[in-house]
Amino acid sequence: MIADYLRGLLFAYQVLPERDELSARITRHLDRVTTRHLDHAVLLRSYVRWSLLPRARRHQRLRGGGVKHRIRWAYTRINIAADFLTTMAVLGLSLSEVTQHQVDAWLAGNPGTRHEVRDFVVWAHRRHHARGPRRRRPRTASSDLGAHARTAPDHRLPVAPPRRHRLDRLPRSPRRWCSEPSVNAHFEEIRLQGITE
Structure with missing residues (x-):
């Protein structure tokens, strides 16, 4: 806190060269988290490097303003990802073995973290670190009828005669x-x- 104040003061008077405060603070927090979670350090570092930092920089570049909101946004995602990985490791699961059932169970115990966990799990799936969630379309009567009509015609259904033009x-x-x-x-x-x- 005091170091940040002094650094800001020295930047303002151009004693120190300007640096990317957003990246520096996120990287410093990542270092603190990875010292506590050494088993997941490689995965967390690549998550921050390839997902969080580019989005935080892009948001900062496009919208400008202070960095506090983006830093807090990144801190939260790093902490939640580390907690999620630690909980799965306690259950004896690696990230590639985690199913939707375990994600749902974790979310039931941590209800306010849905967006942060989704962000991490989607990133992990896209980078082939985790299995993707299997989604099924809800079945409706009309979709069942359409699928049945495409695969095997039912001769019991009434068929309208072809439309003919009157002369x-x-x-x-x-x-x-x-x-x-x-x-x-x-x-x-x-x-x-x-x-x-």
Whole structure:
């Protein structure tokens, strides 16, 4: 706290060169967390390096302003990821063995951490460190009927007859849909017969 104040003061008076405070603080916190969780240090470092730091920098560059919110955002995600990995290790599971059931059980005990854990698990899945959650579409009667109709037609279902155009409703100018003159003359003859009858 005092060191940060003095560093800020020395930056303001240009005694020290400017540095990326966001990256420095996140990296310092990561070092503290990885000393407590040595088993998960490699995974946490790559999570911070390839996911948290680029997003924090991008957010800082696009929106500007102070860094405190982004630092707190990153601290929370690092701490939650470390707690999640430690809990799974206590259960005797590596990250690649964790299923949706274990994630749900962890979330039941830690209900306010859904977004942070999701962020870590999605990153781990995309980098092939973990299995992905298996999602199923909810089954509805219409989707079941559509799947059944595509695979095996049911002859008991009523089928509407194919729609046929009535000849008396042909367009006035058949040339719009046929370029053959003899066919056009034939359809014109049929159309006129339908009108006179």
